[in-house]
Amino acid sequence: MPNARLAVDIGGTFTDLALEHSGGRTTIKVLTTPAAPERGVMEGVRAILAASGVAAADIALLIHGTTLATNAVIERKGAKTALITTEGFRDVIAMGNESRYDQYDLNIVLPQPLVPRHLRLPVAERLDNTGAVLRPLDENAVRAWVPLLRAEQVESIAVGFLHAFVNPDHERRVRALLNEELPDVPASLSCEVSPEMREWERFSTTVANAYVQPMMARYLRLLETELRGVGIPAPLFLMMSGGGLTTIETACRFPIRLVESGPAGGAIFSAFVARQCGLENVLSFDMGGTTAKICLIDDYKPQTARTFEVARVGRFRKGSGLPLRIPVIEMVEIGAGGGSIAHVDSLGRIAVGPESAGADPGPACYGRGGLHPAVTDANLTLGRYDAARFAGGTMSLDAAAAAAALLTDVGAPLSLSSDMAALGVVEMVDENMANAARVHAIESGKTYDGRVMIAFGGGGPVHACRVAEKIGISRVLVPSGAGVGSAIGFLRAPVGYEVVRSLYQRFSSFDAVAVNTLLESMREEAVAAVRPGSFGAELTETRTAYMRYVGQGHEIPVPLPLKVLGPDDVAEIRAAYDREYARFYDRPVPGSDVEIMSYAVVVATVAEFSHAASDAGGLFVPEVAPERMQKVRDTVTGEVRDWGIYPRGSLAVGALVPGPAIVTEDETSTLVGPGWSARVNALGYLALERG
Numbered sequence: 001m002p003n004a005r006l007a008v009d010i011g012g013t014f015t016d017l018a019l020e021h022s023g024g025r026t027t028i029k030v031l032t033t034p035a036a037p038e039r040g041v042m043e044g045v046r047a048i049l050a051a052s053g054v055a056a057a058d059i060a061l062l063i064h065g066t067t068l069a070t071n072a073v074i075e076r077k078g079a080k081t082a083l084i085t086t087e088g089f090r091d092v093i094a095m096g097n098e099s100r101y102d103q104y105d106l107n108i109v110l111p112q113p114l115v116p117r118h119l120r121l122p123v124a125e126r127l128d129n130t131g132a133v134l135r136p137l138d139e140n141a142v143r144a145w146v147p148l149l150r151a152e153q154v155e156s157i158a159v160g161f162l163h164a165f166v167n168p169d170h171e172r173r174v175r176a177l178l179n180e181e182l183p184d185v186p187a188s189l190s191c192e193v194s195p196e197m198r199e200w201e202r203f204s205t206t207v208a209n210a211y212v213q214p215m216m217a218r219y220l221r222l223l224e225t226e227l228r229g230v231g232i233p234a235p236l237f238l239m240m241s242g243g244g245l246t247t248i249e250t251a252c253r254f255p256i257r258l259v260e261s262g263p264a265g266g267a268i269f270s271a272f273v274a275r276q277c278g279l280e281n282v283l284s285f286d287m288g289g290t291t292a293k294i295c296l297i298d299d300y301k302p303q304t305a306r307t308f309e310v311a312r313v314g315r316f317r318k319g320s321g322l323p324l325r326i327p328v329i330e331m332v333e334i335g336a337g338g339g340s341i342a343h344v345d346s347l348g349r350i351a352v353g354p355e356s357a358g359a360d361p362g363p364a365c366y367g368r369g370g371l372h373p374a375v376t377d378a379n380l381t382l383g384r385y386d387a388a389r390f391a392g393g394t395m396s397l398d399a400a401a402a403a404a405a406l407l408t409d410v411g412a413p414l415s416l417s418s419d420m421a422a423l424g425v426v427e428m429v430d431e432n433m434a435n436a437a438r439v440h441a442i443e444s445g446k447t448y449d450g451r452v453m454i455a456f457g458g459g460g461p462v463h464a465c466r467v468a469e470k471i472g473i474s475r476v477l478v479p480s481g482a483g484v485g486s487a488i489g490f491l492r493a494p495v496g497y498e499v500v501r502s503l504y505q506r507f508s509s510f511d512a513v514a515v516n517t518l519l520e521s522m523r524e525e526a527v528a529a530v531r532p533g534s535f536g537a538e539l540t541e542t543r544t545a546y547m548r549y550v551g552q553g554h555e556i557p558v559p560l561p562l563k564v565l566g567p568d569d570v571a572e573i574r575a576a577y578d579r580e581y582a583r584f585y586d587r588p589v590p591g592s593d594v595e596i597m598s599y600a601v602v603v604a605t606v607a608e609f610s611h612a613a614s615d616a617g618g619l620f621v622p623e624v625a626p627e628r629m630q631k632v633r634d635t636v637t638g639e640v641r642d643w644g645i646y647p648r649g650s651l652a653v654g655a656l657v658p659g660p661a662i663v664t665e666d667e668t669s670t671l672v673g674p675g676w677s678a679r680v681n682a683l684g685y686l687a688l689e690r691g
Contacts, residue, residue, distance in 0.1 A: 004021035010041065012358050017047075018481065019048050030047060063245060066261060068215070073259075090120040090122045101319035111321055111322050115158070132167075155185065156185065157182075159190065162199060165196055165501070188207075188210040208256050213255055216251070217255070224236050240327070241308070243304070245496065247533050267329045269479075270284035274452075281452075284296075285454065285464060286457040286485060287462075288337050294334075296441065308324045308328045337459060340353035340354065340355070340356050340429065341355045341373065342406070342429075343409055350428045363377045373408075373421075375459070381421075391667070403422075453467075454476075459668070461669065475687070478688065480683070484667055495530055496530060499523075501518055505596040537605040537606065540605075542559070545599050546558075559576065630645050632662070641660070646663045657686075676689065
């Protein structure tokens with residue numbers, strides 16, 4: 001009976017694969033093929049099957065995460081899309097909420113809508129805020145736009161009407177009319193993609209879904225066909241940005257929910273490791289080839305949010321991107337990966353990213369045509385990598401090319417040697433990541449006191465000690481399989497789905513019947529999305545209300561009890577709101593009425609966790625000798641000295657590695673900096689401690 005499970009994560013530079021089978025776990029990294037991502041996936045699938053000895057027919061489940069949807073929006077390479085909307089509201093996606101992410105920039109650049117104005121098509125219709133019809137849908141006006149849609153060769157259509165989240169009838173009727181006239185053109189409805197109030201966010205999310213839907217549907221169906229072609233019968237599941245898995249059918253309908261699927265897998269991986277080791281509060285640090293992701297995890301759960309921005313015009317500037325109203329794991333993501341390109345800016349400062357060399361051509365040391373220095377080139381020049389044994393010996397790095405690129409783009413403009421240019425690049429990228437971590441903690445109202453950093457990704461364990469020093473963390477954990485952590489996280493994720501609906505209520509006039517009816521319909525929708533992929537597993541349900549004091553502009557999430565609500569429950573819910581508000585803003589506001597804007601229901605399979613002690617179980621091995629020594633330049637002192645090199649596979653449980661040292665494995669390397677030591681804990685994880 002098939003029992004193996006395979007996870008595939010497409011990143012900007014590498015495609016990571018993790019296969020769990022009766023013989024253990026096999027992991028592998030292959031270069032991503034940006035022009036045709038499925039080629040890299042299939043190359044990796046064939047390689048991991050050969051390496052593990054597992055037959056294709058033995059794979060029972062395949063889980064996939066990808067950045068394709070995000071990249072299509074950022075690079076503006078999606079489908080030609082039209083928007084059909086309420087007459088008088090065609091410019092909502094251009095006007096936004098009229099806020100400015102930089103109040104004093106007279107030359108501010110705002111994100112351009114995905115749909116140009118001539119394809120934003122108004123139709124006469126109008127609903128009020130309760131869903132009552134004020135003006136019937138003009139069906140002839142819808143049909144009148146069909147010749148233009150054909151002439152413009154529109155590939156996808158978004159439909160967004162005012163107040164459609166309350167009454168979806170007009171939007172659904174438009175889709176029926178379009179299916180009659182344009183049966184091959186998919187239509188995304190705002191009442192299905194993002195059924196919440198605030199029309200700018202709802203329309204923007206719907207447009208983005210329509211923009212990526214044709215490409216994602218084609219890719220997923222092609223990948224499914226190719227997997228069947230090599231004899232893999234397993235169902236294909238997709239990782240969603242909210243941390244749950246979904247079926248390929250749901251992913252093809254709502255691909256916008258996949259925008260942060262890779263980073264979400266990493267957060268799930270960290271949460272799983274934290275629970276294994278009994279670490280309630282940790283910092284997840286995932287550094288890959290293109291970006292670094294930082295996420296706070298408390299009580300073994302990553303922070304979540306309902307809003308996300310993509311394609312920001314201002315680097316790290318909130319409000320400068322296209323808003324997406326989807327469930328996401330909340331994290332900060334910056335252009336600081338192994339492929340991030342270094343240069344000297346107009347002020348004579350070393351700058352790193354957000355531009356990335358990616359997989360093609362890649363960093364200069366890859367020897368694939370890259371001419372500009374990347375973080376990987378800097379690490380190689382500092383002696384942190386062995387040019388002949390990179391990626392387990394599958395790639396040979398060109399140290400001379402790395403040094404030359406650093407000297408040309410960074411060293412020469414600043415009168416530095418290539419070594420010192422490399423030191424500056426690495427120190428700058430570490431500071432960028434540390435600064436992002438500081439800001440993320442401040443915005444979340446939290447600190448790093450007592451937290452353990454869980455480092456993974458191809459670059460995470462390389463940079464973890466230095467970043468931890470900068471933000472005041474003294475303990476770092478590097479799990480086994482860290483180089484492909486996001487892919488392993490896919491295998492730990494539950495099959496789940498989140499439904500969000502808006503229903504305006506005040507506590508002073510709370511309509512329990514209406515709320516209960518809504519929550520039950522949301523539960524049924526979520527169960528219907530999860531059940532096909534649950535294979536009879538037990539399901540859990542959580543309910544959340546998004547509330548604010550009357551007159552405020554933003555809501556906070558408050559858990560709701562899993563029961564039929566009545567008038568007597570209002571006091572309990574209000575008390576829960578006051579506690580959450582005080583946690584965010586120090587104290588509640590007595591006497592103010594509270595309004596509920598939206599509700600969320602999450603249904604998911606029960607996640608399984610194994611528990612083990614976080615130490616070495618009392619087993620201590622005498623200090624082991626390094627396999628060899630390697631010259632490494634320390635980024636703190638600038639000194640070059642011999643660092644011990646320890647293959648991770650040779651370290652038994654309890655083994656102690658004193659710093660400075662490098663623990664090597666096929667997918668990554670762990671730097672144990674001066675003043676740090678590493679011990680292998682009971683799970684085989686590297687537990688690094690400062691001092």
